[in-house]
Amino acid sequence: MAIITKITTQQKNQDRYNVFMDYGKGEEFAFSVDSDVLIKFQLKKGMDLDDFSFLEIQFQDDIRKAYHQAIQYLAKRMRSEKEIRDYLTKKENDEPIINEVLHKLAAQKYIDDEEYAHAFVRTQVNTTDKGPDLIWLELKDRGIKEELARQALQGFSYDLQVEKASILAKKFFEKNTKDSERIVKQKLEGLLLRKGYPFEIIQMAVNVSELDKDSNAEMDAIRYQGEKIYRKYSHLHGYEYKQKMKQALYRKGFAMDLIEKFLAEKEES
Missing domain, CATH: 1.10.10.10 (Winged helix-like DNA-binding domain superfamily/Winged helix DNA-binding domain)
Structure with missing residues (x-):
């Protein structure tokens, strides 16, 4: 005492x-x-x-x-x-x-994981370009139970996912005009996967973005890449020169008919 x-x-x-x-x-x-x-x-x-x-x-x-x-x-x-x-x-x-x-x-209602989950999803959708899979992982990291996370993500509709992914895809295509379509697609799919979009949404976004693509874009891309490769192999001649050019351009993602067209154009010039 x-x-x-x-x-x-x-x-x-x-x-x-x-x-x-x-x-x-x-x-x-x-x-x-x-x-x-x-x-x-x-x-x-x-x-x-x-x-x-x-x-x-x-x-x-x-x-x-x-x-x-x-x-x-x-x-x-x-x-x-x-x-x-x-x-x-x-x-x-x-x-x-x-x-x-x-x-x-x-x-005292200062903690409410259900309300928190819905608010978190709304904020991420409105202020970031993250997809649902990435938001799901972030909710999980914050200790939100699976059922609450699933309910909250219902606010991120399928159409909105396609819209946001398509915006990302369009911007990506516009910034990567000097690469072949196949390479751009591969890079874009990787980007959207890292952003947390499911494959179904990615395919939809890529297809939507391709509709807006300039028909001459692929030819412009092969000319840009082809000139760089040409500088590397311009000392070669005949069969060896053509094979080296074809192999390099094919690895860059260009189709064989486009490669042949470029090489013919190059010979004429």
Whole structure:
């Protein structure tokens, strides 16, 4: 047992109080508490505290500290339960403390993984070019349960996926006019896969983008690539020259009829 001898307000934090006690050897600082904990346990000068009461006060005060950390973390944006748990763990809070805080936050509706999942999907759809598969992985990484993630992703409709993937595909085609159509397709499919679009959507986007392609684009591309290759093999002649040119252009993704057309054009020039 020990007696509280003095309670003072902290200078740098008016919501916290320093509690001094006499353990039989004179007054000394014992602990500090949040104002809510002070009121909850009705701490005051002259009050006796046993070991159990002391531990319970410390436990509740640790909960208050972690709760304030969580509120500050939530102030910037919505968070999933896992994100808050990870953050409080990083702040070196014990698991029982974290569980109490999460329970309190859930009761106050500060944590709602269902609402978080829907808001997260809306934000990703409206502000990024990510596909549903990538958004799914990010929801999973944030601790969202599979069923909640699936429900939230219903807001990312099939038509909207095609639209966003098609925009990406069109821009990609426009930026890669100097490559063959086959190479551009391969690169584009890889890009859209990394962005998280399913193969069905990718094929649809590629097909839509091809409809807008300039009919002369492939010939322009082979001329560009062919000139570079020609500089490499211009010292060769006859059969060897043609075979080297054909092999190089074929590896660049051009069709044989287009290669023959380019070589004939080159000979005429």
